[in-house]
Every structure is written in C-alpha cells, then in structure tokens.
Amino acid sequence: MVEWRRCMSTSGSRAGIPEVPRQILDAARDGLLVTFIGAGVSRLAGCPSWSEFARGSADLLFKMGVLSFGQRETLSRYKPRQALSMALAEMDKKGLSRDEVLDPFKTPRRRTSAHVAIRALNAACITTNYDLCLEDSPLPEQVLIATQSSSATETIVSDYREEDLYDVSLRRGRVMHIHGAVIEAGSTVISVSDYRNRYRPDGNLRELLKGVFSGPSSVLFVGYGLEEEEILEPLWNALQADGGSVRELKHAMLYPLRPEEKCVEAHLVAYYRSLGVDLVPYQIEERGYEQLEVVLDDWAGRIGPVSRPKLTVAQLELIDKVTRSTP
Numbered sequence: 664m665v666e667w668r669r670c671m672s673t674s675g676s677r678a679g680i681p682e683v684p685r686q687i688l689d690a691a692r693d694g695l696l697v698t699f700i701g702a703g704v705s706r707l708a709g710c711p712s713w714s715e716f717a718r719g720s721a722d723l724l725f726k727m728g729v730l731s732f733g734q735r736e737t738l739s740r741y742k743p744r745q746a747l748s749m750a751l752a753e754m755d756k757k758g759l760s761r762d763e764v765l766d767p768f769k770t771p772r773r774r775t776s777a778h779v780a781i782r783a784l785n786a787a788c789i790t791t792n793y794d795l796c797l798e799d800s801p802l803p804e805q806v807l808i809a810t811q812s813s814s815a816t817e818t819i820v821s822d823y824r825e826e827d828l829y830d831v832s833l834r835r836g837r838v839m840h841i842h843g844a845v846i847e848a849g850s851t852v853i854s855v856s857d858y859r860n861r862y863r864p865d866g867n868l869r870e871l872l873k874g875v876f877s878g879p880s881s882v883l884f885v886g887y888g889l890e891e892e893e894i895l896e897p898l899w900n901a902l903q904a905d906g907g908s909v910r911e912l913k914h915a916m917l918y919p920l921r922p923e924e925k926c927v928e929a930h931l932v933a934y935y936r937s938l939g940v941d942l943v944p945y946q947i948e949e950r951g952y953e954q955l956e957v958v959l960d961d962w963a964g965r966i967g968p969v970s971r972p973k974l975t976v977a978q979l980e981l982i983d984k985v986t987r988s989t990p
C-alpha cells in the first residue's frame with residue numbers, strides 16, 4: 664500500500680495551507696467536482712516545465728543536427744509555444760517524429776504524493792499534461808475504504824484523442840488529456856497550429872469545456888502558475904468567446920505565490936475573479952514548489968471522504984427532467 668501523508672487538522676500543522684473554498688467542498692459532496700491538472704504537478708515528478716520543455720527541445724534538436732547554433736539561440740528569445748512551433752516545423756522538414764522531444768515526459772524520476780492526493784480527491788480529472796503520472800498513481804487506503812473500491816492499483820483509463828473528448832468520459836476513474844498524451848505522440852497539442860485546431864469553435868474540446876464551465880460543475884485548477892499561464896490562454900479565450908458574463912465564483916485555482924508576486928496578489932485575484940475563478944494562493948517562499956504536495960495532502964483528506972463520483976451531463980439532464988415532471 665502506498666503511504667499517503669495527510670497533515671493533521673491542527674493550527675500548527677496547517678501553517679501555510681489555505682482553507683478549501685466552500686464551493687469546492689459543496690461541489691465534491693454533490694458529485695460535481697472536476698479537477699484540472701497542470702504542469703506544476705508533474706514537475707514535482709521530474710517532468711519539465713513548459714519553458715524547460717521548449718529549451719530542452721531546442722537543445723536536443725541542436726545536438727541532433729536539426730537546428731543550427733544560430734537557430735537554437737534565436738528560439739530562446741520566443742515564448743515557449745512559438746519556439747516549440749518553429750522547432751517542430753524543422754523536425755517535420757526532416758521527417759522526424761515528435762516522439763523525440765517527448766521523451767522527458769515518459770519516465771518521471773520519482774512518484775509524488777501530489778498525484779496520489781489528486782486521485783484521493785475522488786473527482787473527475789482533466790489535464791493539459793502529456794505524462795501518465797496520474798494513471799500510474801495507486802489509490803490510497805483512505806479512499807479505497809470511502810469508495811469501497813477493491814484494488815489500490817485500480818486501472819485508470821486515459822482519454823487523449825480529440826474524438827475521446829466527450830462528457831460521457833468525464834467521470835471518476837478516467838483521466839482526460841485534452842492536449843494529448845505521450846502514449847500517442849500524434850495526439851499531443853504543442854504547436855500554435857495544434858492549439859488552433861484543438862480549440863476551434865466547432866471542435867469537441869470547445870463543446871466539452873462549454874459544458875464543464877457553463878454547467879453545474881465546479882473546477883479546481885491545480886498545478887498552474889505564472890509560468891503555465893500560456894498553456895491556459897487558449898482555454899480562457901475559448902471560455903470568454905463562448906460564455907458571456909461571469910455571475911458567480913464557481914471555480915477555484917490553487918496558485919503558487921512567489922515572493923516577488925506578493926505586490927501584485929490583489930491584481931491576480933481580480934483577474935481570475937473576472938474569469939469566475941476564485942484564486943487560492945499558497946506561499947512557496949520556504950519550501951518552493953514542493954509546498955503543493957503539503958497542500959494537496961491536506962486537501963485530499965478534507966475533500967476525498969465527502970466526494971461523490973461525477974455525474975455526466977446526460978445524467979444531470981435526466982435528473983432535472985424527472986424532477987420537473989414529478990408533481
């Protein structure tokens with residue numbers, strides 16, 4: 664059995680751990696919680712950050728002779744997505760598979776309690792990560808008891824192709840990789856054109872996101888910070904194009920607050936509030952990014968035991984129809 668560290672509910676042990684937002688606890692109890700997992704979580708397991716991925720890809724392609732020294736240096740001046748787009752274009756010219764640059768996501772250097780704790784939240788899971796760390800993390804004993812599951816190594820099914828992106832797959836026991844996964848390099852969303860295609864107005868992903876964010880679900884973002892904002896930019900653009908005005912703070916984001924960001928914390932809170940997201944900062948000045956493991960261990964013990972499996976949109980519509988037709 665995998666050890667699951669949970670912080671005790673005392674004032675001393677909860678230092679630096681923010682309270683779970685009420686809307687997140689309520690959504691968990693109602694079976695309406697969706698977790699949205701970003702690169703900050705997998706970075707704890709040794710996977711590269713978004714900018715490290717771009718730099719590492721350029722360095723690899725330079726060593727392979729795909730990029731010249733000048734091209735590599737030029738790419739370093741661009742944002743990660745732009746740099747990766749140009750690097751992939753050079754690979755395409757030489758007929759190389761993007762498998763070459765995805766290697767850092769295939770063999771994480773260590774398991775983390777963060778991935779186990781995310782599973783312990785007992786919620787539907789969407790991720791923009793390419794790695795399979797969530798699928799490889801066994802369920803902790805506490806959640807096995809709460810959910811009456813029979814195996815700590817219960818198989819998690821991955822959805823990573825565009826045709827998989829339907830609400831029917833958004834339930835406990837599945838991980839939806841909306842940007843693809845290393846299991847199939849061709850499914851990964853990396854370049855600007857990849858993003859443009861995946862987030863197109865008539866695409867499956869746009870319909871999925873519209874249902875998740877405009878419906879009754881509450882989303883908890885984990886593993887996103889200043890460095891990962893570029894990954895979420897297409898998501899915010901799509902939601903603003905499809906959604907309209909924000910009426911309530913249904914969603915929340917655990918945000919790693921760097922010391923230099925304290926002076927702009929109020930502005931960050933206001934920005935995410937305009938998107939309907941309640942920003943929940945946690946300080947990383949002392950422990951660094953590993954503080955996320957401490958926070959998630961604590962939150963898993965508070966959310967997991969009360970969380971119910973996610974209902975699909977079809978199930979919710981059926982419940983609503985029956986309720987309305989009942990005298």
